[in-house]
Amino acid sequence: MIVRLATEAMGTRFELVLDGKDEFFLRAVGEEAIQEIQEHHRRLSVFERGSLLSQVNAKAPHRPVPVDDDLFDLLKLCQSLWKETRGAFDPAVGHLMKAWGFRDKPVVTSQRAGWKCGFGSVILDETGRTVQYDHPDTALDFGGVAKGWALDQASRLMRESGVERALIHGGTSSAVAIGAPPGCEGWRVEIPSHRSGVAAIHCDLCDQALAVSSPSGRIATVDGESVGHVIDPRQGRPVHGMLVAAVVAGSATAADAWSTARIVLCESDATMPVDIACASIACADEGWMFSPGAEDVFAIRCD
Amino acid sequence: MTDNDRRTFLGQGAGLMAGLALMPTNVFAYDFSSAAVRVAIIGAGRQGRTILGELQKMDGVSVVGICDEDERRLSSGVRRARDTKGFGSVDELLKAGQEFDAVCIATPTHTHRVVAEACIAAGKHVFCEAPLAHKVEDAAAIVRAARGAKVIVQVGLMARSNPVYQLARSFYRSDAVRDLVSVYGQNHEKTSWRVPAGDPAREKALNWKLNPEVSLGLAGELGTHQFDSVAYFTGRYPTSVRGVGSIRLHNDGREMADTVACHLVYKNKVVMSYDATLANSYGGAFETLFGTNAAIKIAETHAWMFKEADAPTQGWEVYANRQQFHNDEGITLISGATKLAEQGKLQEGIGLPHPGTYYALGDFLKSVTDDADVVCSAEEGYRSTIVGIAAAQAVRTGEEVAITEDMLRVS
Known part of the structure; x- marks a missing residue:
């Protein structure tokens, strides 16, 4: 049933x-x-003025804000993912997302260039379970x-x-599988290549999570130029160069963060932890590129 | 308020512009930093966790205890709080020596009486969810306990604290609507109301809403809130109610109707048509008051006024924010509209930043800390609960139920 x-x-x-x-x-x-x-x-x-996150963003630039265990756990997890991805995944990009027009109208170029942000300015106090920002432009955005x-x-x-x-x-774009359908190895999920002539891939998920990122998932027009919604937090600019990244991991939160990070990281930086399987296509590539071991997780569809 | 009263009110100079300029001071945030109020929440189900979430937004409020018989709900509630102790029973909470000033009761309706009486007797200020009880005598017992106590007792009928309802009411009372023609209310959602019980022994307790012996069903559990909105606007309670209910979708062995319709008749023959369903979510929950000059529609965080073409214009309408509803154009009712318009921020005022629960809890804690008037007393909660109980009875029996003035009073 x-x-x-x-x-x-x-x-x-x-x-x-x-x-x-x-x-x-x-x-x-x-x-x-x-x-x-x-x-x-x-x-x-x-987007909700009354959300817990909006309250934290309003108060944390001024003083330590006490948060509950649930939110603090998420912040700690984001902090370790930020470190693991060497800053390629960064949830403290609230002002950048606004600046590039993904949360509101884009701000003018000169202002955008001046934005500072980064999880490095988020102070987590384990003892008091508080969060504080040490830069006024910092704002958390858990969109990733x-x-x-x-x-x-x-x-x-x-x-x-x-x-x-x-x-x-x-x-x-984010999925979690519990068990597998009767008689199957997993829940089969197909991921399109976003490029004509390149076959889709699929994976069979069983007690795993999948996340797929693509800069073209959401587009804003800034200074007459179309830009994708994945921002490189290190450069403060939307990324170019990657079409799509699919990541299978033990949790959907980690998969989400690593699929974003894979879009941001250039190929030389794109080393993945051993428990993360990643398939991606760069604009310059002719087909799918797999992280070590990912061929066991993803299969190219044969029509 | 009678028609004459309304016109006198208008004559006193509190016209539409006054309504438009109304700026409830509590629209944006409550801050109890100077009072440092400690609260316990009894019931960690859906509503209990909603209460917890709203209290956490208020500076100076500590949720020091959460109480629930269900271990999973309790641990889930505690994880969403800070420095909070979990308790498996009300008795345990009250005897643990945990210091707190007020409790929020979000347990099943039929348990409100026992919990509220124990908390009032223990000298705790009480915020009790509505309806007050599933039986008249239990609701009356809570009122009597509240009368004799030196603590604040507020009933969670949210409209009375909600800035959007307060603003819409000021328009209603300023003669913008003129003579009330009829009222419509609905509460539509698509959900089974069934709770998964890991332990079969907990099945009946967790699924109390589906048990006709203790639940008032859709007409009582949801309708009470919306019937109270009409009382809040008009000052009137119905004199009779008819209802019908059926199972349209969730044919899972339940007896409780998943779809109901009620007609509530008021003294002046105004009729409120009310329907609620768990089989379709279209339109959600809202109330509309239809008058000879305009209709006002209120949906928790938003409100609109639809003026008749022949209604007198006041001048300010040309500056108002509008929203299209098929063939009709609604004027968005915005708290503090005049000030926001002056600042060029009218758009930012559309809709409330918080759900109604936030404002009801904020008002309750203001009463606790600042001796502010109680916005919904036990008596007011009792009267709307009686209407809810009557509506539930009408749906269950298919017979008309009379609501006399005596029924609305606790001796």
């Missing part, structure tokens, strides 16, 4: 597919998972990992409730 549920959150559509014997139980668990996703939307959205974080929490709740087989995704 398959039960499908969906909800709108974080500016996209989340879909849940649950497999099991008891339809009413599956629906009830799916609805709890949707509530969990909605709660994270209300807490982490930069919020979907993954919400999916991780929702899938944890589903597992704890007894769901053994499910696939949940947010906007088709």
Whole structure:
């Protein structure tokens, strides 16, 4: 018995597919998972003036802001991902996202050039569990990992409730698989190449997470030029050069962060941790490029 | 307010511009830094966690305790708080020696009485979710406990604290709507109301909303809030209610209707049509008051006024923000519109930054810390609960239920 549920959150559509014997139980668990996703939307959205994150962004440039365990855990996770990716993934890009027009109208070029940001200016106090920014232009924006974080929490709740087989995704760019459909190795997910003449790849997810990033996922026009929504936090500019990156990892939050980082990192910097499988296409490449071991995870579709 | 009262009000000079200029001081943020108020939350389900989230936005408020019988809900609630202790029962919370000033009760409706009485007896200020109770005698018992106590008791009927409702009400009372023709309210969502119970022994307790013995169903659990909005605007309560309910989608063995419709008749023959469903989410939750000059639609964080073509114009309308609804154009009701317009920030004022719960909790804590008037007393909560109980009875029995003035009073 398959039960499908969906909800709108974080500016996209989340879909849940649950497999099991008891339809009413599956629906009830799916609805709890949707509530969990909605709660994270209300807490982490930069678009909602009343969200917890908006409150933190308003106060943290002035004083340490006490936060709850849930948010502090996310901040700590972001800090380690920021370090692991050598700053290629950076959630402290709130002002940059605004400056380039992904949260509002773009600011003028001269102002944009002056923006400073970076997770290096985010101070996390483990003892007091507070967050403070030491630069007035710093603002957190969890756009890169919020979907993954919400999916991780929702899938944890589903597992704890007894769901053994499910696939949940947010906007088709972040997904978590619980178990596998009966008789299958995993939930098969296909990833298009974004380039004509290059075949799609697929992977079979089983108790894993997948994230797909592409600069063309969202476009803004700045000074007459079209720019993609993935920003290189080190340069303060939207990235050019990568078409798509797909990452399979143990958690959707890590997959989200690493797929963004892979878009940002140039090839020479793109070493992945051993537990991360990545397939990507650069504008200059003719086809898919796999991180070591990723050929075991991804397969090129043969038509 | 009678028609004459409204016109007198208008004559006193509080016209539409006054309404437009209304600037509730509490629109943007509550700050209790100087008071440092400590709160415990009883019930860590969906509403309990919503309350927790809203309290955390207020400076100076510490949630020092969370209480729930369900271990998973309790740990989930504690993780979303700071320096908070978890308690498995109200008794445990009240006897633990944990110091706190106020409690927010977000337990199942049929348990409100026991919890509220215990908290009031322990000298804690009480914010109790609505409806107050599933039985008249339980709701009356809470009112009596509140009357004799030296603590604040506020009922969570959110419209009364909501700045958008306050603004819309000022328009209603300023004669912009003129004579009330009818009222429509709806609460549409697509959800089963079923909660997954890992432990079969907890199934009945967790799914109390589906149990007709203790739940008021859609008409009572949701309708009470919207019936209260009408009372808040008009000062009137219905004299009778008819209802019908059926199962349209969730045919999972439940007895409780997943779709209901009610007609509430008021003294002056004005009728409120109300429907609620768990089978379709179109339109969500809102209330519309139709008058001879205009209709006002209010949907928690937003409100609009739709003027009749022959209604007198006030001049300010040309500057107002508007939104298209099919063939109609609604004037967006914005708190502090005049000031925002002066600053060129009218767009920023559209909609509230926080949900209604935030403002209700803020008002409650203002009463606790500053002796501010209680915005929704136990008596006011009681009256709308009685309407909710009557509506639930009408849906359950299919018979008309009379609501007398005596029923709305606690002796």
